[in-house]
């Protein structure tokens with residue numbers, strides 16, 4: 001590993017400035033003008049983001065929520081992209097105090113999937129109907145860039161019936177530039193790394209000094225190294241509960257602005273996991289984020305970075321997901337299992353977690369089919385679309401969302417086509433019935449156009465001839 005930082009790497013998290021901006025008083029006039037700017041689909045500055053974060057009065061908060069809801073509908077429509085995490089191995093050289101994989105936890109059961117086990121996991125996920133996965137790894141010399149690339153290749157080449165994984169994302173330790181080149185070569189989608197906390201004191205508290213991960217700047221610089229190595233599809237995140245939620249949102253927005261300024265491409269996604277109970281976890285979390293704060297942070301992120309996808313994971317319960325989705329979430333996982341090997345080995349043990357073998361406890365253990373049915377009942381379109389990534393619409397091209405009509409031209413038709421494939425190949429009768437209703441209602445909403453005609457032709461071709469994977 002080459003542990004040198006990007007040339008000119010700098011710590012772009014200005015703690016003092018963030019604290020100062022967060023000390024501003026709630027100002028209804030300022031909030032109004034910030035929301036107007038945001039609804040014109042312009043990214044917010046740090047000062048404007050802070051103005052929304054300090055809002056406390058219930059009526060003003062409602063206007064923030066209403067604006068976030070509107071912006072989500074306008075930019076992302078009503079699609080929700082679905083994926084599943086797939087844990088590859090939990091060996092770890094680090095000792096992050098919040099994690100069930102930390103090295104000092106001797107009772108943690110450690111395991112890395114063999115190629116054969118990985119194939120079985122992928123086949124099971126394909127049998128459930130998944131098309132997009134995120135592979136997750138602890139940090140260990142075992143999980144080298146070459147190993148990660150190998151597992152990505154195994155996943156892409158595993159097929160079961162009509163099933164195939166069309167996009168593989170990664171959540172693993174930060175790499176050096178050469179490492180990022182190697183995983184990019186393997187055809188990954190997004191490379192996701194969470195800073196955990198952007199506050200340096202809190203970072204030092206949770207990441208013991210004698211570990212690799214204690215190096216705050218090595219982690220903060222990771223996205224820069226990745227961009228310089230040719231990756232342009234990156235996911236950032238913070239683990240909420242380690243420090244004040246408002247500070248973390250400012251950290252995330254600072255990170256997004258930094259990447260945008262330096263590489264003209266912002267992060268593809270932002271994640272905002274909250275700390276969950278885990279094996280051996282005994283933390284006194286002074287900054288635990290409440291449900292109300294969680295809702296506000298999602299809404300503010302939506303407004304601050306309009307073109308960045310927001311991911312809400314199964315760490316959140318069905319009821320929190322239900323309440324928060326509308327304010328800006330664009331991706332969720334479903335049918336999630338964290339135990340290594342659990343997709344193919346624990347078929348009969350649905351919902352039961354064995355925390356000695358897992359990173360943390362999840363709160364939404366519904367099946368993929370249940371989640372899809374629930375989304376459609378709320379009039380969301382569950383989507384397995386992987387089109388942009390596969391035909392090269394990544395990085396700066398994502399700004400094409402800004403072009404009027406992009407969603408209507410590509411995203412909604414692709415969502416309906418991939419949903420139809422799911423309904424045909426994997427859905428339960430109830431889900432299929434709900435899907436039929438949703439697709440009819442979405443088609444009825446569309447104006448007559450050549451795209452609508454092509455979509456109807458492709459849906460017919462799928463139903464009658466089984467022609468799958470026809471992308472817009």
Ligand code: SAM
Nearest residue numbers: 098099137138139172173194239275276278360
């Ligand atoms: N080991 C790599 C690393 O640390 O960068 C990969 C990440 S880890 C397998 C995935 C993420 O899970 C971490 O970045 C952290 O934010 C999150 N995580 C760890 N412990 C957690 C807990 N108790 N509750 C919720 N999320 C947790």
Ligand code: SF4
Nearest residue numbers: 092094096099102138
């Ligand atoms: Fe290891 Fe990642 Fe867990 Fe830290 S968060 S102990 S690096 S798996």
